[in-house]
Amino acid sequence: MNILLLGSGGREHALAWKMAQSAACEQLYIAPGNAGTAAHGTNVNIAVSDFEQIKAFCIDNKIDMLVPGSEEPLVLGIYDFFKADAALQHIPVIGPSKVGAQLEGSKAFAKQFMLRHQIPTASYREFDESTFDEGVAYLRQHPVPIVLKADGLAAGKGVVITSSHDEAVAEFEEMIRSAKFGDAGKKVVIEQFLTGIELSVFVLTDGKNYKILPTAKDYKRIGEGDTGLNTGGMGAVSPVPFATGAFMQQVEDSIIRPTVAGLAKEGIIYHGFIFFGLINVEGAPYVIEYNCRMGDPETEVVIPRLQNDLLELFTAVQHGQLDAATVAEDPRAAATVMLVSKGYPEAYEKGKAITEVPSPTKDQLVFHAGTKADGSKVLTNGGRVMAVTSLAGDLQIALAHSRQTAEAIQFEGKYYRRDIGYEFIS
């Protein structure tokens, strides 16, 4: 099978590493990829949003499966683009249709969907320019803290949590009237603040059946102790110690099954990953958000713990036969620590030489994110540079190994959090 994977992050390196191990994998191409993905296939210089070039590449290279890694092509409708084109419609796309991707692409769509299917989530209202005054009045009487969310994709920055009514009104006005998040913020969801601990749950679905993948918890803030600005993610652990069998049963019964059944009932085509961003509120799971793809850096701990042949699972998705598959999890714990460039998530420099990267072992993998090859050298090429994943019988040991390697890898301006997984360390 010839596969085209779209994306260039640590997630895509982990997916490429895994798919390349499958006996069914003949040619693996990654567009645009990074210096790490090049070890498992061929990088192709095409942007994930350039559908016409993707089409030409798929035809020229006899691609048999398209695997979009990131949300951008999915929300732009790459599934529908393939299915509407006679030259491409035979190629399975592992991802949702454009409407299905709205679970991530529109917070208001996701909230309405959850309401229709009685899926537990924070109570909310949505407002736009035509209901601006009503929105201000709603905010003024809302208990604090207040959560404001730009409706559309805002590069992970569209959520504001404030404990002041004046600040909430000012943010609301900036989003709707000053286009703080561009078109993404023309509609705003205002929701109840939930208190609890978050986790990420992933399923792979063929639209009818689903399989639950290993759980994970990521760490979004730049600073130790969960302080400072939000980032794309600074590290992750898997499994999540508090995601017990009883808790996961609640997640499956009240969230996963109604989501997959709700999509099917509404005729929304969805053949791919669903990411459930959950919060455990006194033992009960609530949905904070849906994503229409795997998370990053969660993929860097979830995929190494998945013992299945990933292409076999994708083929089962293609044929609507996921019910026949059994997911096998490595019993070991996995931890990943992200190395980032100094200054990230604000301004940072690129082009720094990276050295002392160890070779992969059965217990440790280094997944590249923002890197690029320059002859025989590897240079930094983004804010999040590489994720060091370790596997061990015990989470503390996995974390310690990742920290040791994070310390050993060298590039100018390297920063990483030393406290990933802190809640789970005795």
Ligand code: AMP
């Ligand atoms: P989102 O982009 O919807 O995942 O929101 C980003 C982050 O904001 C989440 O990971 C949570 O930490 C926080 N958040 C979002 N919605 C809520 C909520 N209703 N209550 C508490 N925290 C929230």
